[in-house]
Structure formats: C-alpha cells, structure tokens
Amino acid sequence: MGDQPQLNNNNKFIPDHVAVIMDGNGRWAEKMGEERKAGHQEGMEAIKRVSIRASERGVKVLTLYAFSTENWKRPPQEVKFLMQLPVNFFDRFVPELQENNIKVNMIGFKDKVPGPTKRSIEKAIDQTKNNTGMILNFAFNYGGRAEIVEATKSIVEKVISGELNKKAISEEVLQSELLTRSIQPYDEVDLLIRSSGEQRLSNFLLWQNAYSEFYFSKLFWPDFTGDVLDEALDDYQNRSRRYGAI
Ligand code: IPE
Ligand code: IPE
Ligand code: MG
Numbered sequence: 001m002g003d004q005p006q007l008n009n010n011n012k013f014i015p016d017h018v019a020v021i022m023d024g025n026g027r028w029a030e031k032m033g034e035e036r037k038a039g040h041q042e043g044m045e046a047i048k049r050v051s052i053r054a055s056e057r058g059v060k061v062l063t064l065y066a067f068s069t070e071n072w073k074r075p076p077q078e079v080k081f082l083m084q085l086p087v088n089f090f091d092r093f094v095p096e097l098q099e100n101n102i103k104v105n106m107i108g109f110k111d112k113v114p115g116p117t118k119r120s121i122e123k124a125i126d127q128t129k130n131n132t133g134m135i136l137n138f139a140f141n142y143g144g145r146a147e148i149v150e151a152t153k154s155i156v157e158k159v160i161s162g163e164l165n166k167k168a169i170s171e172e173v174l175q176s177e178l179l180t181r182s183i184q185p186y187d188e189v190d191l192l193i194r195s196s197g198e199q200r201l202s203n204f205l206l207w208q209n210a211y212s213e214f215y216f217s218k219l220f221w222p223d224f225t226g227d228v229l230d231e232a233l234d235d236y237q238n239r240s241r242r243y244g245a246i
Contacts, residue, residue, distance in 0.1 A: 013236075014233060015059065018061070018063070018192075019062075022195060023198055024039075024196025025042070025220065028043075028221065042222035044088075047064060049225055060186050061135045069203065072112075083117050084116070086124075100133060102134050103136065104128045104136050106137070107179040108138070108142040121140065135186075139205075142204070143203050144203045144204055147179050148206065189212035191233070193215045193232050194217070195224050198216075
C-alpha cells in the first residue's frame, strides 16, 4: 500500500491498485451474432475507456487480466487472435497513453509469448517508460499459481547459494519475488473488478488479492464503460477494510 492514498472530490479514498478480470468478450459477440473475435476486438475499446478514466480518477496501478496461463486451452485460432491483439492495440493507443502520462507494464510469463507480440509489448513499455502517472499493467500469460511456484524456486536458489538465510524467509520476502514486484509498493490489490457476472478469481493475483475488495458487474467486458468504473469506485468508498482487526 502507498503512503498517500488519493482523495476524490468527496474527500474519499481512491484505491491505489485496481485489478480487472475482463470477462465476457465471447458472450458479448454471441449476443451480437458475431464471432468471438469481434468480442475481443470490441473489448480493446473498453480497455481504452477504462484506462483513461482510471488515470483521471487517480488510480495508481490498473492491472488488466488479458490472457491467463489457462487460456492456452482455447482453440488455436482464438489463441492466435488473442496473441496478436497487443500489436494492434499498442500501435493505435500509445499516443493517447503518452497524452495521459500513463506508463505501461506487464506481468506474465514472457517465454511462451510469440516474438512479435512480446516486441510490441516491450516497445510500448519502452515508449512510456518516462511517464510518471498511472501504471497500466497487463497480466498477459499470467497465472497466480505458477507465479508462486516461480517465486518459491527463486527463494530456494537464494538459500542454496547462501544469499538468503532460511530463517529470513517471510511474507515480505515471498511477496518481493512475485511478478508484481515490478509494481511495488502497490502490488497488493485494493479493488478487484470482474465483468460478465462470473464470481471467481480464475487464478488471478492469488496472493495479492488476499485482502482486496471485490466488485462484480453483470456487464460483458465490451459493454464496460468509464461510468461503470466510477460506480465500482463509489461502491469501494463504502467498504470497511478491517484486515482482521476490529
Ligand atoms: C475474456 O472474455 C477475454 C479472455 C479471457 C481472453 P472471454 O473470451 O472469456 O469471454 P466469455 O467468458 O467466453 O464470454
Ligand atoms: C479469466 O477469464 C481470464 C481472463 C480474463 C484473461 P476466463 O474466461 O478465462 O475464466 P474462466 O475460464 O471463466 O474461469
Ligand atoms: Mg470468460
């Protein structure tokens, strides 16, 4: 958590880290009588709307779940389509990110991501690296369990090499080995939003959601708007976060 949480116009707190499970693209397309692809395409427009609004509202990190480690189970044509989306997206959206001082980041396992996709993401990260506003963090080929396994391996290696004492292993140490170390100190999620009416985590930020507030919207992701984000932020204002205390 950050030092100075942002206050909104009503003097209430804006969550530092908002994470979104952008779900329902396929069902949106089905509703429109179109192929699933059309839903993913339209979902990119929602990403733009929500990113700009989140940045305007003073969110520090917006993490968007774009592709999970389980999404490889989908038909090859759909996986291929999803893999090339970042290329088109960043080509068109980077100027607007620049205007809004938004910095791009990525969490996920890059090794399995095709070269052109990886390069387009890396290019967007590089182009926006000097921006000092909101971090737009894409979870791409991300999986919470794999993330914890990789962190564990890294800790074991450090213990074996003598860099780390076994007794010094703590929650902080494990947390600092997660992929979200790149968005510290805002790596813990404050507000988790899922669209499309499903109410599950689907392997998203398992550790980081330990004490987050959940907001579920019945809207399919391509129908999501800045105003719906505002509703979620308003709802968050009325939550009482106790972290186990009273
Ligand atoms: C979310 O929409 C996008 C990704 C998971 C990549 P879906 O593609 O899961 O859409 P539904 O859930 O089938 O409607
Ligand atoms: C979660 O949605 C993954 C992303 C939004 C990228 P899914 O549609 O893959 O999740 P399940 O299969 O409904 O749990
Ligand atoms: Mg889905």
